[in-house]
Amino acid sequence: MNLPAYNKSALVVWKKNLKSFWLIYSQNIMGLLGLGILTFFALMAIFGPYLVSITTLTIDGVTQVMHPPTSNYWLGTDDLGKDVFAGVIIGSRVSLLVGLAATAISMTIGTSIGIISGFYGKFTDTLLMRFTDVFLVIPWLPLMLVMAALLGPSLGNIIFVIGITSWAGTARIIRSQTLSIKERPYVERARAIGSGDGHIMIYHILPNVFPLIFANTVLVAAIAILSETTLSFLGMGDPTQVTWGMMLHFAFSMGAVSFGAWWWLLPPGICVVLVVLSFTFIGYALDEVLNPKLRRRDQ
Amino acid sequence: MRLLEVNNLTTYYKLKEGYVRACENISLNLDKGEALGLVGESASGKTTAALSLVKLLPENAHVMDGSIRLGGREISGATEEELRTIRWKEISIIFQGAMNALNPVRRVGDQIVEALRIHEKMSEKEACRRTAELFDKVEIDQERVREYPHEFSGGMRQRVMIAMAIACNPKVVIGDEPTTALDVMVQAQVLQLLEELRREWQMGMILITHDLSVVGETCDRVAVMYAGKIVEAGPTEKVFEQPAHPYTRALISAFPNIEGERYLASSIPGNPPNLLNPPSGCRFHERCQEVIAPCKTDDPASTELSSGHLASCHLLKRKVKL
Amino acid sequence: MGPVNYPGNNNELIKISGLEVHFAARTGFISSLISKNSSLVRAVDGVDFNLRRGEILCLAGESGSGKTTTGKAILRLVEPTGGEVIFDGENVLQFNRSRLRKFRQDAQIIFQDPYESLNPRQTVFSTVAEPLEVNHLCSSMEEKEERVAEALKDAGLSNPGEIFIRYPHELSGGQRQRLAIASALVLKPDFIVADEPVSMLDLSIRAGILKLMVDLRDKKGICYLFITHDLSLAWLVSDRIAIMYLGKIVELGTADAVIKSPLHPYTRALVSVIPVPKKISLAGRTLLKGETPDPVNIPPGCRFHPRCPEAAERCRDEEPLYREVSPNHFGACHFI
Ligand SMILES: Nc1ncnc2c1ncn2[C@@H]1O[C@H](COP(=O)(O)OP(=O)(O)OP(=O)(O)O)[C@@H](O)[C@H]1O
Ligand SMILES: Nc1ncnc2c1ncn2[C@@H]1O[C@H](COP(=O)(O)OP(=O)(O)OP(=O)(O)O)[C@@H](O)[C@H]1O
Ligand code: SF4
Ligand SMILES: [Mg+2]
Ligand SMILES: [Mg+2]
Numbered sequence: 036m037n038l039p040a041y042n043k044s045a046l047v048v049w050k051k052n053l054k055s056f057w058l059i060y061s062q063n064i065m066g067l068l069g070l071g072i073l074t075f076f077a078l079m080a081i082f083g084p085y086l087v088s089i090t091t092l093t094i095d096g097v098t099q100v101m102h103p104p105t106s107n108y109w110l111g112t113d114d115l116g117k118d119v120f121a122g123v124i125i126g127s128r129v130s131l132l133v134g135l136a137a138t139a140i141s142m143t144i145g146t147s148i149g150i151i152s153g154f155y156g157k158f159t160d161t162l163l164m165r166f167t168d169v170f171l172v173i174p175w176l177p178l179m180l181v182m183a184a185l186l187g188p189s190l191g192n193i194i195f196v197i198g199i200t201s202w203a204g205t206a207r208i209i210r211s212q213t214l215s216i217k218e219r220p221y222v223e224r225a226r227a228i229g230s231g232d233g234h235i236m237i238y239h240i241l242p243n244v245f246p247l248i249f250a251n252t253v254l255v256a257a258i259a260i261l262s263e264t265t266l267s268f269l270g271m272g273d274p275t276q277v278t279w280g281m282m283l284h285f286a287f288s289m290g291a292v293s294f295g296a297w298w299w300l301l302p303p304g305i306c307v308v309l310v311v312l313s314f315t316f317i318g319y320a321l322d323e324v325l326n327p328k329l330r331r332r333d334q
Numbered sequence: 335m336r337l338l339e340v341n342n343l344t345t346y347y348k349l350k351e352g353y354v355r356a357c358e359n360i361s362l363n364l365d366k367g368e369a370l371g372l373v374g375e376s377a378s379g380k381t382t383a384a385l386s387l388v389k390l391l392p393e394n395a396h397v398m399d400g401s402i403r404l405g406g407r408e409i410s411g412a413t414e415e416e417l418r419t420i421r422w423k424e425i426s427i428i429f430q431g432a433m434n435a436l437n438p439v440r441r442v443g444d445q446i447v448e449a450l451r452i453h454e455k456m457s458e459k460e461a462c463r464r465t466a467e468l469f470d471k472v473e474i475d476q477e478r479v480r481e482y483p484h485e486f487s488g489g490m491r492q493r494v495m496i497a498m499a500i501a502c503n504p505k506v507v508i509g510d511e512p513t514t515a516l517d518v519m520v521q522a523q524v525l526q527l528l529e530e531l532r533r534e535w536q537m538g539m540i541l542i543t544h545d546l547s548v549v550g551e552t553c554d555r556v557a558v559m560y561a562g563k564i565v566e567a568g569p570t571e572k573v574f575e576q577p578a579h580p581y582t583r584a585l586i587s588a589f590p591n592i593e594g595e596r597y598l599a600s601s602i603p604g605n606p607p608n609l610l611n612p613p614s615g616c617r618f619h620e621r622c623q624e625v626i627a628p629c630k631t632d633d634p635a636s637t638e639l640s641s642g643h644l645a646s647c648h649l650l651k652r653k654v655k656l
Numbered sequence: 657m658g659p660v661n662y663p664g665n666n667n668e669l670i671k672i673s674g675l676e677v678h679f680a681a682r683t684g685f686i687s688s689l690i691s692k693n694s695s696l697v698r699a700v701d702g703v704d705f706n707l708r709r710g711e712i713l714c715l716a717g718e719s720g721s722g723k724t725t726t727g728k729a730i731l732r733l734v735e736p737t738g739g740e741v742i743f744d745g746e747n748v749l750q751f752n753r754s755r756l757r758k759f760r761q762d763a764q765i766i767f768q769d770p771y772e773s774l775n776p777r778q779t780v781f782s783t784v785a786e787p788l789e790v791n792h793l794c795s796s797m798e799e800k801e802e803r804v805a806e807a808l809k810d811a812g813l814s815n816p817g818e819i820f821i822r823y824p825h826e827l828s829g830g831q832r833q834r835l836a837i838a839s840a841l842v843l844k845p846d847f848i849v850a851d852e853p854v855s856m857l858d859l860s861i862r863a864g865i866l867k868l869m870v871d872l873r874d875k876k877g878i879c880y881l882f883i884t885h886d887l888s889l890a891w892l893v894s895d896r897i898a899i900m901y902l903g904k905i906v907e908l909g910t911a912d913a914v915i916k917s918p919l920h921p922y923t924r925a926l927v928s929v930i931p932v933p934k935k936i937s938l939a940g941r942t943l944l945k946g947e948t949p950d951p952v953n954i955p956p957g958c959r960f961h962p963r964c965p966e967a968a969e970r971c972r973d974e975e976p977l978y979r980e981v982s983p984n985h986f987g988a989c990h991f992i
Binding site for chain 3: 375376487488489517518519520521522523526544545546547548550551584585588589590591592593596597598599600601602605606
């Protein structure tokens, strides 16, 4: 490739950053555990659906419903005789997708509002923060339920609802960090070399709040997956999609509990817990790794 | 008998990567009523040396070697119990940056009173009286004992720290950068105060600073530290007029002297070494302009140039031999 | 290097007259309820001086006297509340946004703390390239790289290519300050405000930075407003020295004149406490009582009178005029 020298070195910078990041991150056992679990589910979400399909189980031509695990169908079948194991694998895709997409929305809104509010201060700040407070104090579950009910049960709507109900905390945290960063001399220096507000926010504030955004949104991802599960479980999910939440919903409403069909109920539940746990672990690990106070000592 | 005699004091910090050799073979002595300046750049080990004297070091520090004699009594092996009777009462330290460490929500006077009651077992009344006396000594209005730290200016907070340090009539006061971060005029005021107190109470004083000028004006003798070692020590005038070590020479010429010529000296090239693995031989050899072959391999021994004036440099031995 | 006297010329680059920066004082909630009229912090309170091309003017004084605020007000990093700043014939205070951006290519600032004034997440290259990027000064990547390398070399960082991708925390203090200088130099400014550029550096590396700045003046004719609280340093590097007290300049003259024959009692006191590298008696000094008062309550009459060892009755009510006492030597005191 015939890149200009600096572009080449920009690549080197990336590699160097990643390497030094990994050097510290890999010391963190919790973080490694979280990353391991997440990688497992990510691989499952990406490749799993190509390997399995939800077949309706027939044994000797008779449809067997709520059948306990067999050697062919590792996690048994549900009330329609569908393979639970395949459902868990296919559901991982949607659950992770919802988690990531909702997080992306929440992160974008939260970060933009936080930075703009903190950077401009005064009237803008007051206005945006009151707006944020509204989202912060509204109990999010009822709001989510109402919105999901109003908008109708589709995957897109679920993502949207979770995304716009979970950004307020991020906005608050980012705003307070912005307030301290904008007083730093390097922001003043940026102004002195002729940078405009937009440039300063993107090139000086954003990179310096980024660790915080990162550590914070990983937790939002956990909440988003949990929310999706909750919504689906409460029957606000998209019935055409196989998700862990939907599986739990059907398992519950079709009487898996009274039937004692643990193989139908436990696997999606455990998956949700594991994924949420992995995000939380990563979040804490990142917080420790990226926290400037903890890092300053190493330098 | 010397008031304080320190020999070969060596303190390392233990890190994952190895030992930080922050303070190596430090030898000092101090007479009654004398002021000794300990000068050196940032991270040269000044604070480490001072804290090693009374073992107020961070957890990862290890005093490897050395003897400390206070009034003829060896205290380097003292137990924590014994040290408690020595700290503050016999050797007291004005900590670096301590003036910013006053508890902001408690009255300044109360903080001194409390310290006196705990450490000196004074009664409340006695401690209050003593506090008022100390305020008087450091030239702060006695009325102000009831104020909070934020109502005090930087110079006044530093005076409070001095008051605390001298509260028990110590024999030795160590001031770790007592005037850094103060304004020129306030710095002059604080130095004057320290000088007066020292004269009046005949205290020995060790003044730690990175600012050569502070030493020049207030100290009888000076020790110059570089990368954890003392490279030159002697009477102040001697060291300033006939600096023997190339580092001292460079430091002195980098210092603007308004009585001399208007001349911008060149700086010392390079940066101070990493004390995790300090350079072999003379620790200054990588930056020294006059380096000769043995500097790179052999640690120079200290040479006595005239009474009390010592320096550690290979050039000196060569001169003496010739 | 010889003495740092610059022959100077009369080519005036900046003229400042009556510059004022007043901030609304931060009063507590309770006190703002009690008193209606909000008090002002008169950080800069009527400052006049001029700067010639290729000149180094030192602005010296105690902490809180308004040095930094003056420097920033000239660059409009804080908005002046009064007065005029004429840069190369144009009034800076009337610049609109786009003209102001252009002005900032000609006038730059170096801050005191080389760690805090550099973005910790920007590499050396992007730190120095940023001024070029925000002002759209380079058409190609090659040109940008060339100019960055040149600026780094000018700032005394040899092997610029090698440190392109380092972060500020991977540089030593001296190197960091050189980097800050390079990022100011890359725009090829005519004027630099240097706000205590060496006060955070160790003595052994200070001289190198100072020498670099003086060399740049000699080679490129850059004009500096050098802010410092250290008078001996001011004397060493500058052509002229202005002494500031509580928002006003009380004395201004050539470096030698101000240090060797100070006019104003305040300057005399400051000069008397300049340390000299030998043992002297403390008796010969004029120690002023207290510290610089609060710019919220500026004393009437001569603002220095409560601390002045020579104050007389008159000083209490009548403000002394800032005037030319001898050729090119200005002062504001009734008794000079
Ligand atoms: N707790 C610690 N663990 C490891 N290394 C340390 C520790 N404390 C200090 N050091 C190192 O020991 C060396 C000497 O530090 P010290 O604080 O004694 O220097 P100093 O001369 O007082 O510097 P300054 O003028 O900045 O106060 C430095 O290299 C420092 O990084
Ligand atoms: N944004 C602000 N709002 C209110 N007061 C301010 C502001 N900036 C500065 N001041 C006040 O203006 C006065 C002058 O400050 P300035 O920073 O210019 O002093 P300085 O001479 O540079 O001091 P130093 O040597 O400590 O840097 C101080 O009393 C300061 O508290
Ligand atoms: S005018 Fe008076 S108070 Fe002011 S400096 Fe002169 S003598 Fe002192
Ligand atoms: Mg120290
Ligand atoms: Mg300032």
